Amino acid sequence: MLSVVIQTYRDVLAQRHTRATFVCLIISGAAISGYVYALPVHLDATTTSGPRGIGLYFAAASLTAIPVTLVLGRYSDRVRSRGRLAAAGACWVAIGMIALNLVEGYVAVVVVGVVFISLIDFTNGQLLAVGRELVSLPDHQASGVLTSLRSGYSLGYTIGPVLLGGIVLLLDTGAAFAIFGGVYAAAIGIAMLRTPAGRGPAREASHPETASRPRVTRVRLYVTGAGLALLLTAPILKTAYLGVFVIDELDMSFTSVAAIFGVTPIMELVFLPLCGTAAVRWGPRRVVLSGGAVCVVSLLGVAVSTRLWHLIIFQIADAFVLAAAVGVAVSLVQDMSPGAIGFGTSVFQTARISGHLIGSTAGGIIGSALNLRWSFAIASLWVLAGTLIVAGATRKPTAAAPKPENAAARRSYRPVEPKPKEDQRR
Numbered sequence: 491m492l493s494v495v496i497q498t499y500r501d502v503l504a505q506r507h508t509r510a511t512f513v514c515l516i517i518s519g520a521a522i523s524g525y526v527y528a529l530p531v532h533l534d535a536t537t538t539s540g541p542r543g544i545g546l547y548f549a550a551a552s553l554t555a556i557p558v559t560l561v562l563g564r565y566s567d568r569v570r571s572r573g574r575l576a577a578a579g580a581c582w583v584a585i586g587m588i589a590l591n592l593v594e595g596y597v598a599v600v601v602v603g604v605v606f607i608s609l610i611d612f613t614n615g616q617l618l619a620v621g622r623e624l625v626s627l628p629d630h631q632a633s634g635v636l637t638s639l640r641s642g643y644s645l646g647y648t649i650g651p652v653l654l655g656g657i658v659l660l661l662d663t664g665a666a667f668a669i670f671g672g673v674y675a676a677a678i679g680i681a682m683l684r685t686p687a688g689r690g691p692a693r694e695a696s697h698p699e700t701a702s703r704p705r706v707t708r709v710r711l712y713v714t715g716a717g718l719a720l721l722l723t724a725p726i727l728k729t730a731y732l733g734v735f736v737i738d739e740l741d742m743s744f745t746s747v748a749a750i751f752g753v754t755p756i757m758e759l760v761f762l763p764l765c766g767t768a769a770v771r772w773g774p775r776r777v778v779l780s781g782g783a784v785c786v787v788s789l790l791g792v793a794v795s796t797r798l799w800h801l802i803i804f805q806i807a808d809a810f811v812l813a814a815a816v817g818v819a820v821s822l823v824q825d826m827s828p829g830a831i832g833f834g835t836s837v838f839q840t841a842r843i844s845g846h847l848i849g850s851t852a853g854g855i856i857g858s859a860l861n862l863r864w865s866f867a868i869a870s871l872w873v874l875a876g877t878l879i880v881a882g883a884t885r886k887p888t889a890a891a892p893k894p895e896n897a898a899a900r901r902s903y904r905p906v907e908p909k910p911k912e913d914q915r916r
Contacts, residue, residue: 502638507624510681511617512642518614519646521674524654524666525587525607532663537596545850547600552843554608559843562612563836572620572832573682579613580678582606587671591664613678614643615839619831620682622824636824637766637817641759644812648755711826711834713883715841718823720876721815722845724785727853727869728808732792732801735862742798750801757809765813774822775884781814782877789870793863816842822884848872 503509530544537543562579569575586606593602621639650670657666733747769777788807795801820838827834849869856865 505624508621508639511621511624512639514617514678514681515614515621515639515642516646516649517674517677518617519643519648520650520653521587521646521670522610522614523647523650524657524670527651528654528658528663528666529590531658532590532667533596533599535663536594537599539596543596547603549847550600551603551608552847554604555611555843556840558608559612559615559836559839560833562609563615563833563839564830566616566619566832566836567830572616572623576613576616576620577675577679577682579609579616580675580682583610583613584671584675587667587674590667611839611843612836615835616832617678617682618820619824619835622821622831622835636821637769637813638763640817640820641762644755644758644762710883711823711837714823714826714880715837717876717879717883718815718819718838718841719844719848720872721782721785721880722842723849723852723869723876724789724873725808725812725816726846726849727789727865728792728805730850731853731857731862731865735792735866736801739862740796746798749798750805753802753805754809754812757806758812761810761813762817765810765818769818769821774818774825775881777814777818778822778884779877779881781811781818782873782880785811785815786870786874786877789866789873793867793870826884 502512529547533539533544533547539547566572566575583606586602589602589606590599593599618636618640621636654666654670657669732750736742736747736750737744765777765781784807788804788811791804791807792801795804820835823834823838824831825834827837852872853862853865853869856868
């Protein structure tokens with residue numbers, strides 16, 4: 491198992507352009523996690539919005555990001571250089587992060603988030619699309635490298651809070667926004683402006699098996715995105731409410747919360763290349779569906795857990811879910827949209843945003859009406875529904891046998907029966 495992990499990361503770092511994309515995803519993950527953790531503190535210190543205002547800010551930015559990501563994702567497949575488009579998006583997001591330190595008042599902060607920072611999901615989606623176009627492997631082998639490439643974002647997301655703590659200790663949250671935004675734009679701009687200017691269709695033409703594969707109908711792509719949105723409610727549900735569940739309902743300490751959440755990013759770095767290798771061998775669809783099945787079991791397990799080691803085991807399972815349902819699912823939707831990789835990646839990013847909105851909102855409502863155990867238990871039902879939707883939407887249609895065109899030929903048509911073995915030997 492360790493040799494598989496090491497070899498997959500070697501494949502990522504072997505090519506200059508994929509290596510640059512991997513570094514960009516690390517920086518992107520660090521910048522986004524730093525922004526997500528710093529913003530509530532910044533709003534609490536500079537405005538009187540309170541918890542409700544913080545929730546409304548993230549809801550407004552996410553709802554804006556859904557149509558923006560889809561529209562710009564379609565446009566990205568028509569431009570000559572996807573890397574330059576990603577660099578422009580990173581600069582736009584960086585302007586917003588720097589502006590957060592300059593504007594005053596809650597409304598101004600919300601406007602900055604809606605206008606500027608809502609492009610962050612589109613930009614990250616273009617980084618993944620660039621990685622797909624630059625991997626010099628056939629599509630049936632690219633999933634392993636792309637999943638490991640996605641692990642750069644997970645690694646950066648783990649590093650971000652550590653860097654944020656040091657910056658806030660020395661300066662303040664406003665300086666943290668400026669530093670994260672500046673480094674984010676500079677790193678992505680330098681790396682992406684040096685990438686080849688080839689378009690997605692040109693990239694796919696080098697692999698005949700991809701060029702000859704029929705494009706999935708847009709309806710099936712949207713249905714797959716809807717199923718993934720339900721499936722991806724689980725990670726945000728645990729992130730938002732598992733700590734409260736551990737402290738309030740299980741009467742454990744904050745140290746236990748840190749131990750539980752500390753397991754996931756470490757195991758995710760292990761599971762991502764393993765899931766990528768499994769996707770190469772058995773296909774992305776089976777890996778994503780297995781992640782959905784494990785997610786259902788994990789949510790039900792958390793709902794009945796009473797011990798710390800129970801939760802640690804289910805957090806390890808959650809790392810597999812993230813690797814399968816996030817890392818490999820990107821390859822799944824990209825495979826469903828040959829010639830429009832940017833749009834397919836944007837559909838996945840939109841599903842992820844929608845999952846965050848559904849999970850955080852529905853989990854809070856159920857938890858307030860009943861308790862958090864019921865939040866996890868009921869969430870397993872819609873995760874199961876999402877998994878079944880993905881299974882149905884990604885199933886390969888069976889080819890129908892050709893039939894005669896006119897009515898007269900259809901009446902006289904008789905299927906040709908195979909000859910007996912004795913006649914074949916003669």
